[in-house]
Amino acid sequence: MSGNAAAITDLARLHPSRYMTFTFPNPNPSSRDTLHLCISVLDSPFFSPESSPSPSSPPLTAAMLVPFGRESDWIFSTVEGHTQLMIFFSGSCSSPLSRLILIGNTRSSFPFSCYTKPEAVGSDTSESERNLLPLLLAVCPKSAFDYGIPTVPFLRFEDDVVSLVVVEKTAGPVVGEMVVEDVEISLSSSERLQRRRRLRFRRMPNLVQTQIRIPHHHSGESDVTHGSTGFIVQPYLAAMATGLCLIGPSLDEKVSQTGRRPCVLCLGVGGGGLLSFLQSQLKLDVVGIEADEVVLSISKRYFGLVEGEFLQVHVGDGITIVENWGKTIDRFELQFDAIMVDLDSGDATTGSIAPPSEFIKPTVIAGARRALTENGILVINVVAPLITRNYLSGLLKNLFSDLYEIDSGNSENYVVIATTSGAVESDSCFKTKVKGIIGNNYINSMTKYYI
Template structure:
């Protein structure tokens, strides 16, 4: 007689890092779900930590603690064993000889301090934090996170001490230093690969510059604005950004160095809706409506005529707002056929769509590629190397890129500000 195997819940415990007990990662349903999804093979995760300090006015600072006692974990696991047994599902406990492995939460943060908390009408609660990360010397970043997806860093930029010489700086703690943004380098894992995708149309971009025309980039999703600032200041693009939440834009300007004005124009509205409105123009008509509905300029009430001409690159960085899907991108609303057709219509003949993809599983990724291939001519991919992000590049027209003949002034500039490794890793799908 065959005995049916019973698939019992697999249980593990995780220690919450000291002084991070109030972090949304460990206190929200969205954070818990993502911790569980990232713990492969585990169906129940027991979080263990100290009682968080409830002083709302205290500076919320974290410093990684290093346990000097090599037997600390062994002693802790032994002392917590009765508690963990009491928390096991009944069917697991009844089997006897139970083991509950201890998982540790690891990241590269040495210390952090929260410098702003606010609430946006669309994204909800968000925070800005300065972090010191592991690396050669002292390395500092500024990050933007949303409570609805606390495990996902929305924006990350390099920051440098402001007005402090090296001798005075080294002994200081992170909360004792004032920082300023350094926008000359992209540190967020997928932004440099996105920019590397421009190498595939370097000839077209070079021709634009030679004729005295700035290439035009349309960015759906602004966040902290690091990519927009880089495209404008480092590569000379005319950049149009659309962000759904005006509070996010306020944070971007105040803390992340985003400076709308010459070279960068920012609008508050739904980027997907804008694409649809743009595509509603008559076929062959290069003139879009002078005013796009339900959109306003970030600095004034009138929408100027920035959507009249087509774009050379459409950059999409829109993650899913449904935390129950885990961390995933793009938003499902973007990959509908009518939206993809509108995206293609917004681009010039030699234009490209550059898309940040965070696939929660292989099926999601394969379906995404299939939907893009139904609309666009050619597809390329860049693996960002962090086991999470992929950059997809889709062409309006068949791609005739030849690396042997691609050298020009723009390509030289691109190679001076972006690692060549990302360009070399581009592969056709």
């Protein structure tokens, strides 16, 4: 039995989290300009072999054509990226997605270093899909035929990347492989392309950890190296900063009475975009904790993070540090006006991207509460199913006064905000400053939990 035949035979049954890649003769070489196709198959990590299909909910197999030129991008060439795609598309499918098949040109033996989006393929896509149907049916699990010949829908991957150049690939002891890349993106609100530098981790390739703008009108090496720092590009970071308005009067009072800047602890540094913004634009004293020393090096070399009197970063396990604070007896000499949590789970199979499950524990929440001032605030970036968000909210309600939520507008990131002594929903100098920089959108979309 040939290797391809053996692979297809082995796919007759569904096995949770099984990932398989093989090549197959292209039934229509002219459509993708290659004699062989790379086929990647992933069975859902959430599929239960004990669950029996029904006519109303048979196991659904779907397929997706990998964009030309991005075959070696981690999004399409790794099990981590494949898993994130499955989770993303599962929400838009009519039935539970049990198997996702990626079909693309064979991957280059050279490292993925650049990409330019080709012109629109046009009607050739539908012809390719028809020619691939026999292969897709052969790769469907046997259970998909229990109620007739299955339909295999083709899903579409769309992002705003027009061109991409890899600046550096490296690896850290905690997050593993990572890539710094310069991209041009197309924004629906503007015809002009926008240049950005961004950081991605292989363990979560579909998630952009950090991105900053690269000005068009500069060509000097320093501008290309550092981009525009101190300004927020990612919407959820703007929503996190907006959450500070809930304690605006308290922050104003601290400045007027002590002359000191309010102090913010950031768990998770990434490229440092949020930290730089809080320090340079909102005039806060910022302390960052990052688990991976290589990530910190990248943030300084490529994203313009600069330490100084009011911005300090440290290497350490932020979750463990905060959890230990909850076990101490003595009060701290230094307490924080705000703790901002921007940590990813590193494992898409959990169904939750942020925060990691290690953070959503009573002992960690208690440590965070203990480290905050009397009028402090805990701000958390949440990318998780509703059940996880509800559990987190339950933990917070046990220790905090009021809870708020901001939808960042991308249907993925929600910012959850917990206050230690209730929010003062009134105007303040700090709130006016935030509105002048970020605008009113996130303030107006803030929702209070009345539970």
